[in-house]
Amino acid sequence: MADFSTGMGLKNEIFKVSPSQFEPLALDIFKFQYSHNLLYKAYCDALHINVDNIQSIDTIPFLPIQFFKSKDVVSTSFTPEAIFESSGTTGSSNSKHLIKDLSIYKESFMKTFERFYGNANEWCIIGLLPSYLERKNSSLVHMVDHLIKESKHPSSGFYLYDFEKLHATLLENEKNKQPTLLIGVSYALLDFSEQFPMQLKNTLVMETGGMKGRSKEISKQALHEQLSKNLDTLNIHSEYGMTELLSQAYSKENRLFNCPPWMKILLRAEDDPLEILIHNNNPLIGDVNVIDLANVYSCSFIATDDRGKLYPDESFEILGRLENADIRGCGLMVI
16 A cells, blocks of 8 residues: 555556556555545545445545535544645535645646646646636635646737737737637626637647626536637537545536546436446436546545536436435534
8 A cells, every 4th residue: 555644656556557556546545545644534434435345446435515615524643734625605604625746736737638638838828717817715726827837828828808918819820820728707708708708729628617606607518619709619628626635537528427547437327425326338427526646645535526427438418416415415514
């Protein structure tokens, strides 16, 4: 078992994991987190989990994501190098993710980006993330800021509300046939595309979600159709990540996400949060659990508030949020 407590060989273990190594490494991380994460141990103990009986990833307990709103979810004791905080609607409590080692997050998002999109310096990278830029401690802003710096393109950067400048930049990049990544929160991309419809041939549009608090929310399919129409581009890409994780999945078409090798999606039954649905060569529909091996100093086994569809090739689709998610997940919040 790797020595996760000191970080020896940690990145090689996680970011070079092969498909055959994933389950043994996940089981090692489970044992490490059960021993060094007091909250996770209390949660497992409350479920009367016998650690010796955990022999496969589908028997590992997944921690409800709501715990990040009220507890410090940490494995080992440390002074955090950073604290990522989620966005939230007025009156809601935000999740906080205490980060022991920012270099693990950097390695995770850089290796994932390279796997899906190549080197950042091949792109002009534009971040349209107004709501995230207006608050501190956003993991998404941290990621995009680093990608912008890595791109080294003079027009790369964050664009807050200056749609005219963004429009001019995109027109110039299109004229020069400069590969461009426009990554933005959903409502900002929608507002921009409605005010400045244009044809994008050399620009990849990627939405990161984010319609919270808008007077009218629309489905992911409707969002992509509207963006495709307004920007005259065939595919809208998506990023699936969250404050509580250190890894992301990407969708290049048809709203189907794929994970890097150190991240895996499992689905749990709607009526039994401890039951993992097993593939029988057909797509599954259930509530989304995420294994994120990079999240070794927090919790790598998270039960999210999303509902999803998982395909036999391990690609997945997010169907929406669970209704009354906080209520559904609060049964063991007394821990």
